[in-house]
Amino acid sequence: MQGDEKLLASGDQQEIADWTKEAMDRLDALVDEKNRRRVMTGCACHFPEKRLPAVRAKYEETKDLDVVHKMLRELFVSDLRNVLKLDEKLIKNIVNWGWGVAGMREGNKIIATKMPFEFEEYLNATDPQEKRYRYCHCPRIREIIRSSGPRITSTYCYCGAGFYKDIWEKILQRPVEVEVLETVLSGSDVCRIAIRLPSEVRHTSQR
Secondary structure, three states: OOOHHHHHHHOOHHHHHHHHHHHHHHHHHHOOHHHHHHHHHOOOOOOOHHHOHHHHHHHHHHOOHHHHHHHHHHHHHHHHHHOOOOOHHHHHHHHHHOEOOOOEEEOOEEEEEOOOOOHHHHHHOOOHHHHHHHHOOOHHHHHHHHOOOOOOOHHHHHHHHHHHHHHHHHHHOOOOEEEEEEOHHHOOOOOEEEEEOOOOOOOHHHO
């Protein structure tokens, strides 16, 4: 973290980009993969906690992954319908694509694709760089993408993966592991995260 105290005062985007690259390079060089993932997931933004107690309570009642996954999907669809005001056909496509907080369940693994930060602009963009810029949620990385700034290791994106880790750990009340599968930082059009749930977590098909 050496030098970070100067960044807030300066506000210079190039300095911020250069410092971020250097900090991530130091983290990759000095810390093993398991612990650097732990460091970065601990920096994540959090899903609104007031929306999770009902999901947590349902899991406690049923101990069924299918039930709580369905609840998360319903919360997400409600936001698409009532906040973003999307039409039903597009909502159906988004769910089928596995976008959003619920993702797609594959046994005891959830594959979640983040929703674009600027949804309509992302869908309308034709330039790959513009598309990635409109997609990313992190102001720091957005500026790096837009300015073709220094290449940052995808270790940084475990911050975004921590968003999903936090959700499932609060629901299940036990640790889960996350893995960044692809990210706009490394040239993809989307960011996809695998959430690996504990093997003892049950779902309906296991009854």
